[in-house]
Amino acid sequence: MRKYFAVLAICTVFSGISSAQETKNEQGKPAADQKVSPEVVNRKNPVVPSASSLAEAKKIFTVDCVMCHGQEGDGKGELAVSMKLTPPDYRNEAAMNKFTDGELFDIITNGKGGMPPEGKRATPEQIWDLVNYVRSFAQKKSSPPAK
Ligand code: HEC
Incomplete structure (x- = not known):
């Protein structure tokens, strides 16, 4: 029994190390290398x-x-300002409509430019929830929410 726990502990430590390395590699990837396939877009x-x-x-x-995109989705979160990043303003519907839901899903999952990937922390369903939420900022501005 004690042996089993020792093995388990070692495995946990190793998987922690390897996942930390993966994250580093992904963030080091230049944004220009990201190609979006038609399957992703559609x-x-x-x-x-x-x-x-x-x-x-x-x-x-x-x-x-929020630290980058801001409570109101304006892209002026504290971290974005201090890192000199300029995330887009989610309230700008015309700009957001340049992306399909599939593309937003891809950006949130894999990151883009200064934006870190969320794919390892959230389930695909949660990522779609985030796509819905990001879109809701533009809708909020054009039509006040019904009470
Ligand atoms: C470290 C700051 C940072 C964090 C944290 C961050 N983002 Fe971003 N995000 C950015 C930047 C910068 C861009 C613009 C990337 C580019 O175009 O190069 C961006 C772009 C996007 C876009 C694409 C929209 C567009 O018009 O380009 C979406 C969608 C998005 N982020 C959603 C999210 C979600 C959801 C989260 C949390 C899970 C998140 N971001 C966390 C900085 C951040």
Whole structure:
């Protein structure tokens, strides 16, 4: 029994080391190397932007995204400002509509430029929730939410 726990502990330590290295490699990848295939662009969002999808996304967004994208989605989060990054303004609907849901899914999963990948921390469903949430900033501005 004790032997089993020792093996388990060693495995845990090793998998921790290798996943830390993977993250480093991915972030070092230049953004220009990212090619987006037609399958990615045309991928349909399987998650409807329901209240529960948006609520789930808001939790993740508050922890992992607000520091760069800002509470209002304006791209002026503290970390973005201090790193001199200029994330796009989510409230600009015309700019956001240049991306399909599939492309937003890809950017959130794999990162882009100064943006870190979220794919290892969230499930695909949570990423689609985030796509819905990111889109909701533009909709909020054009039509006030019904109470
Ligand atoms: C370290 C700062 C940082 C963090 C943290 C971050 N982003 Fe970004 N994000 C950026 C930057 C910078 C861009 C613009 C990338 C580019 O175009 O080169 C961007 C672009 C995007 C885009 C593409 C939109 C567009 O118009 O280009 C989406 C969608 C997005 N981020 C969502 C998220 C989500 C969701 C999270 C949290 C899971 C997140 N980001 C976390 C900095 C960040």
